[in-house]
Amino acid sequence: MKKLWNNKTTRTNLTTYLVVTVAFVVMQLMSSFGQLGSAMKGYLIPVCAYIVMAVSLNLLVGVCGELSLGHAGFMGIGAFTGIVIAALLQDAIPNDTLLLVVAMFAGGIMAGIFGFLIGIPALRLRGDYLAIVTLAFGEILKNIFSNLYVGLDSEGLHMAVSTGKVQLLEGGRMILDGPVGATGITKLSTFPMGFVLILFTLFVVLNLINSKEGRAIKAVRDNRIATESVGINVTAFRMKAFVVSAFLAGMAGTLFGLNFSSLQASKFNFNASINVLVFVVLGGMGNILGSVISTAVLYILPEAMRGLDDLRMILYAVVLIIVMLFTWSPSVKNAVQSVTASVQEKLRKNKKEAVNNE
Amino acid sequence: MNEYSRKMIKVSSVNLFREQDAGKPPVLDVRNLGIDFGGLTAVDGFNMTIGPTEISGLIGPNGAGKTTIFNLLTSVYQPTRGSILLKGIDTKGMNTAKVNKLGIARTFQNIRLFNDMTALDNVKVGMHNEIKCSFLASLLHLPSYYKSEKKANEKAMELLDFMGLADIADQKAGSLPYGVQRRLEICRALASNPAIILLDEPAAGMNPSETAELMHQIRRIRDTFQIAIFLIEHDMNLVMNVCEGIVVVNYGKIIAKGTPEEIKNNPAVIEAYLGKKKEADA
Ligand SMILES: Nc1ncnc2c1ncn2[C@@H]1O[C@H](COP(=O)(O)OP(=O)(O)O)[C@@H](O)[C@H]1O
Ligand SMILES: [Mg+2]
Numbered sequence: 001m002k003k004l005w006n007n008k009t010t011r012t013n014l015t016t017y018l019v020v021t022v023a024f025v026v027m028q029l030m031s032s033f034g035q036l037g038s039a040m041k042g043y044l045i046p047v048c049a050y051i052v053m054a055v056s057l058n059l060l061v062g063v064c065g066e067l068s069l070g071h072a073g074f075m076g077i078g079a080f081t082g083i084v085i086a087a088l089l090q091d092a093i094p095n096d097t098l099l100l101v102v103a104m105f106a107g108g109i110m111a112g113i114f115g116f117l118i119g120i121p122a123l124r125l126r127g128d129y130l131a132i133v134t135l136a137f138g139e140i141l142k143n144i145f146s147n148l149y150v151g152l153d154s155e156g157l158h159m160a161v162s163t164g165k166v167q168l169l170e171g172g173r174m175i176l177d178g179p180v181g182a183t184g185i186t187k188l189s190t191f192p193m194g195f196v197l198i199l200f201t202l203f204v205v206l207n208l209i210n211s212k213e214g215r216a217i218k219a220v221r222d223n224r225i226a227t228e229s230v231g232i233n234v235t236a237f238r239m240k241a242f243v244v245s246a247f248l249a250g251m252a253g254t255l256f257g258l259n260f261s262s263l264q265a266s267k268f269n270f271n272a273s274i275n276v277l278v279f280v281v282l283g284g285m286g287n288i289l290g291s292v293i294s295t296a297v298l299y300i301l302p303e304a305m306r307g308l309d310d311l312r313m314i315l316y317a318v319v320l321i322i323v324m325l326f327t328w329s330p331s332v333k334n335a336v337q338s339v340t341a342s343v344q345e346k347l348r349k350n351k352k353e354a355v356n357n358e
Numbered sequence: 359m360n361e362y363s364r365k366m367i368k369v370s371s372v373n374l375f376r377e378q379d380a381g382k383p384p385v386l387d388v389r390n391l392g393i394d395f396g397g398l399t400a401v402d403g404f405n406m407t408i409g410p411t412e413i414s415g416l417i418g419p420n421g422a423g424k425t426t427i428f429n430l431l432t433s434v435y436q437p438t439r440g441s442i443l444l445k446g447i448d449t450k451g452m453n454t455a456k457v458n459k460l461g462i463a464r465t466f467q468n469i470r471l472f473n474d475m476t477a478l479d480n481v482k483v484g485m486h487n488e489i490k491c492s493f494l495a496s497l498l499h500l501p502s503y504y505k506s507e508k509k510a511n512e513k514a515m516e517l518l519d520f521m522g523l524a525d526i527a528d529q530k531a532g533s534l535p536y537g538v539q540r541r542l543e544i545c546r547a548l549a550s551n552p553a554i555i556l557l558d559e560p561a562a563g564m565n566p567s568e569t570a571e572l573m574h575q576i577r578r579i580r581d582t583f584q585i586a587i588f589l590i591e592h593d594m595n596l597v598m599n600v601c602e603g604i605v606v607v608n609y610g611k612i613i614a615k616g617t618p619e620e621i622k623n624n625p626a627v628i629e630a631y632l633g634k635k636k637e638a639d640a
Contacts, residue, residue, distance in 0.1 A: 204497050211496035211503060212482070212489045212510070219472050219483045226470035229432060230484045230550040231458035240493065 013206045016289040020202065023296070024195040031191070039303065047299050048194025049075075049256035052201045054279040054291040056248035059205050061277065062286035063214070064241045065221035067131040069273050070118075070138025074246040076145055076268030077114050078107030078253025083182045084150055086258060087175045088157060090186065100188040104197065104254040111250025112243050114141075119242045123235065138273050145265035150176040181264035182257070189259040197255055198292070201248050205288060208244065217241055282323045294323070375603030375617060379409030383446060385461070385554045385586045386431070391440035392610075393430055400426045401610045404440070408554065408603075413580055413587045415601035417594075417621075419630070423610040424590045425467055428556050431588075432464050433457045445553060459487060461553035465543040465560060467590070473532030477523060477542050480531050481514040484549030488513075514549065520582070521545045521575065537568040541575070548579065555579070557589040561596055569593060576600050598622065606630070 082103040093099040151158045153172025219227040283290030305312040384407040391404040401423045491506040598618040606614040614624045
């Protein structure tokens, strides 16, 4: 155990799991003792979904160094796929938790497939070009959802991209209704399941980072030519990371979608993608625990400040700037480092003196 | 091998510099290689063969086209003319990763290590294709993951130890001294199990004692792994001492080829390259 703790990566990973678990237990206790307001309670599941979004985007942006601006599109695919699957299998799977898990995997797989298809053309590009193309794909996906009609009746699913084509039998109902979005959703998502999804995401992403695939991904980011020179097919790796990231975003989407009784495609627009990117950048590129914490804080902050009205967005902006200075500005970083170093030095001295005095 | 067998080309018997390689097909057979960058002909009519366990040198003044030749051999550039046969297989159209899998690894004149990773991880990236662990096993850390990682760690440590780098295994590559970084790059290249390794100015930036150690290591690499080594170097003492065959280029063209003895006494070489040095010495 001690040996495990001495390994820096293992230590960081265990800390990440620990922080998430403690936060979950605290929130769960507070909620069951009635210490959480109803508004706060309402944020628990969306926060979980966005944490998964941020961690999966961090895999792309932070670890691989690929700027993607369409992450919310994959979330949307997961959300609507999950909603349809949950409606379809409602009778076949009586257990809500199992139904949610099945819907989440369906949402993840669908998003992963789209990630693969989008990746084929998009991953030929790099840097700004990749960012522009993923932005466009995100918007295209959003528009497709706004024009998608899915109905369910005794004969099964009916799908169309225009209203007139979906004719339902007696007793049938629309699951997705174009611009109106999904309505009459059975709310399957729970906070504990959100927590489990976060753990699953951390498990997959941290494992990936610490495997030969993760090493190759980091190598590609550091030095592409050197990576190729030892026989690593760079394109294949970018694709793998892209698909895994889309898969996790899809699962987050399902969790998010099955948390509301109705859902519009506009929830998954460019703004949502940018918000997730802000969480990732402010949490620190490649820093997984950072993504978790910054999402939790920055998602709840604007909502918690609702009482402040107009001041709210100003304060939010100020917080963003301060966090940015602390995580990115070299001079602030150096100042913080020198302070911590001198504190550590003092502590060490004290310890030494204590030992000498004995 | 089978995948390539249709591309196999029969190799004519060639004159190789090392006795032990006599009669064996060369690992590298370059024919009439050339590349133009716009109007500039950087390399032209480059012909050479390297035996399977031969140490050969590539020398020439700065800007002669030496690094460009390495970039052509490793498919960083596609040649304008000519062909490269690696173990008898034409590498035309293959990318860098593919020619590495076929058997060619290299180091870089301006060191290209993965600076944020430890020395050990740098070597393990080199072993990537050898580590047998499926993507799913990596994602879920299945037992096969732990097994393959353990094996990889052991072999990577062995390689580091071989290059005298075992002590710095856990240090970030970017924080290492220059000479150590150069040896770590060789170590990473060796990790990909090449049949031939290309070293681009391996002694650049090293002090004399490090260079002496490097000379010893270059021979030891060949003797231990039984592979060919092709090196670019400006340190004439190193080149003349470790190389069995030497090719001299100037302005992208070969001006001389031969054993160290022959090169030392070749008037064209003395004029184009060594001559300057002799004058300076005088
Ligand atoms: N990608 C490139 N584009 C244009 N010119 C190049 C390129 N790579 C190399 N060259 C030119 O080719 C010539 C040979 O360069 P190089 O092979 O680096 O020389 P050496 O390694 O022998 O010092 C130089 O004139 C250089 O400017
Ligand atoms: Mg050069």
